[in-house]
Amino acid sequence: MCTMIVEQVAIEGSGKGTSGWFPVRQANVSYDHPFDAPLEHALNIDFVNEAQGPGARVAVELSEASARTLVETILAVLNRAEAGGHLETQISAKLR
Amino acid sequence: MYQTNMYEGMLAETVMMHGHQGDLINAYFARPLGPGPFPSMVLVHHAPGWDEWYREATRKFAHHGYATISPNLYAREGHGTPEDVAAKARAGGGVADDQAVGDLAGAMQFLRSQPYSNGKVGIFGTCSGGRHAYLTACQTPGFDALVDCWGGRVVMAKEDLTPKQPVAPLDYTQALSCPILGIFGEEDRSPTPEQVAQQEAALKQHGKNYEFHMYPKAGHGFFYYDRPNYRQEQTVDGWKKVFAFLEKYLA
Numbered sequence: 001m002c003t004m005i006v007e008q009v010a011i012e013g014s015g016k017g018t019s020g021w022f023p024v025r026q027a028n029v030s031y032d033h034p035f036d037a038p039l040e041h042a043l044n045i046d047f048v049n050e051a052q053g054p055g056a057r058v059a060v061e062l063s064e065a066s067a068r069t070l071v072e073t074i075l076a077v078l079n080r081a082e083a084g085g086h087l088e089t090q091i092s093a094k095l096r
Numbered sequence: 097m098y099q100t101n102m103y104e105g106m107l108a109e110t111v112m113m114h115g116h117q118g119d120l121i122n123a124y125f126a127r128p129l130g131p132g133p134f135p136s137m138v139l140v141h142h143a144p145g146w147d148e149w150y151r152e153a154t155r156k157f158a159h160h161g162y163a164t165i166s167p168n169l170y171a172r173e174g175h176g177t178p179e180d181v182a183a184k185a186r187a188g189g190g191v192a193d194d195q196a197v198g199d200l201a202g203a204m205q206f207l208r209s210q211p212y213s214n215g216k217v218g219i220f221g222t223c224s225g226g227r228h229a230y231l232t233a234c235q236t237p238g239f240d241a242l243v244d245c246w247g248g249r250v251v252m253a254k255e256d257l258t259p260k261q262p263v264a265p266l267d268y269t270q271a272l273s274c275p276i277l278g279i280f281g282e283e284d285r286s287p288t289p290e291q292v293a294q295q296e297a298a299l300k301q302h303g304k305n306y307e308f309h310m311y312p313k314a315g316h317g318f319f320y321y322d323r324p325n326y327r328q329e330q331t332v333d334g335w336k337k338v339f340a341f342l343e344k345y346l347a
Contacts, residue, residue: 002143002223002248002286002316004258008187028187033223033317035144035179038324040285040316046183054176054184 003041006030015047015058022056025049034061043067098159105129106158108151113167113206116198121171123203124151126158132212135346138203138239139166140221140229142317143190145182146170149320157220160339162346163210167203169196169228190224192260193231200232204239216240216346218274220338223248223317227265233276234268241345242276243338246316248286251294269298275305277341279334281314281327309337 007029015024024047034042042061049056062070081087098104108126115121124146128134137157141150146168157164170185172195185191204217218241221229226247233242249256252264276299280292287295289310299306311318311330318327319334 004189004249004256004261006187006189028183030186032186033143035182040325044183044186046187048184048187050184054174054180057180057183059179059183 003030003032005032011047013047015049015056017056017058019055022049022052024058025051035059037061037063039063104159106155108155108158111165113165113202115167115171115202116195119172119199121168121199121202123165123167123206124154125163125165126154127163127210127212128158128161130212132163133214134161134163134212135214135342136207136210136217137162137164137342137346138200138207138217138219138229138232139164140196140200140219140225140232141166141169142221142223142225143182143186144223145178145185147178147182149322160342162218162342163207163212165203165207167199169199189258189260193228193262196228197232197235200228201236201238204236208238214346218243218342218346220245222246222319226250230272230276231265231268233274234265234271237273239274241342242272242274243279243341244276245279245319245334246281246284246287248284248316250287251291266295266298269295269304270302272299272302272304275341275345276307277338278306278308279337280308280310281316281318281325281330282310282312283315286316307337307341309334 009027011027013024014021026048028046030044044061047058106128111125112120113123150166154164154166169191170181173181173184207217219229219239220243222245226244230244233239250265282289296308314327314330315325317325319331
């Protein structure tokens with residue numbers, strides 16, 4: 001890609017691709033040419049499972065503003081969940 | 097130029113070819129039917145991958161009389177839709193320069209070995225493919241013409257160099273052994289008009305045969321009819337310049 005700005009991070013969860021649900025093991029975050037979004041550059045996130053091949057991918061291509069809003073919203077939701085004691089890590093700690 | 101009373105036919109198919117270090121990779125190949133002799137072209141796909149636009153472009157060059165091959169530079173990433181495979185390549189920081197150059201040199205050898213070759217081979221690329229084409233024509237003897245369409249990162253700052261891209265293509269300019277046509281848009285941000293001016297200055301400094309065109313009101317990838325940056329007027333003129341240049345040096 002032309003900017004080559006990319007980061008990879010290990011994650012846990014599930015993603016729904018063209019063949020249904022699969023375990024996602026890595027998120028690839030780049031700021032580069034999108035395939036579909038009508039922008040020259042976009043914030044691209046690919047949720048992938050490399051062990052299952054290139055097709056195990058859930059992709060989003062976001063404008064810069066949308067990406068920043070998304071990050072803030074994810075953190076806000078996690079903070080509310082934490083305040084209410086709903087996080088999985090908090091529940092596990094209580095059970096111990 | 098094609099006339100309406102002329103016969104035209106072409107063969108277009110995927111083939112296997114030897115690339116970097118003898119690796120067997122797949123490629124899309126289109127050629128006019130007939131004994132030739134035909135000039136040949138290597139097409140270098142862009143960062144979004146070995147996609148439909150490049151298949152169409154391969155057939156377009158064949159329609160204009162060129163035996164044309166477009167190697168899948170992402171062949172080692174595994175197989176899937178072009179987008180999924182390109183996304184995997186993107187996540188890994190793209191392909192290594194030496195591997196791309198090896199694959200494209202292999203494509204040139206493939207074309208030269210065909211019985212209908214006229215002995216002339218050009219190379220064309222857009223976006224990262226323009227950069228790879230520039231690198232290859234500098235590092236590999238045997239090309240007779242180079243078309244660099246908005247190749248970004250030909251000019252690179254030291255901090256932009258990576259293990260996969262260890263040397264700025266600009267630094268190889270002295271070794272370029274064929275004429276070059278450059279097609280750029282003045283609204284592009286990679287390469288910027290300033291970077292294109294640096295590239296042109298290097299070509300001039302080393303006494304190279306170059307022809308650069310900077311299109312107004314056009315940005316990155318303005319030939320791509322399926323993207324918002326498409327610019328009809330500039331694209332029509334750009335293709336005319338591409339084929340006039342190739343006719344001059346490969347016919």
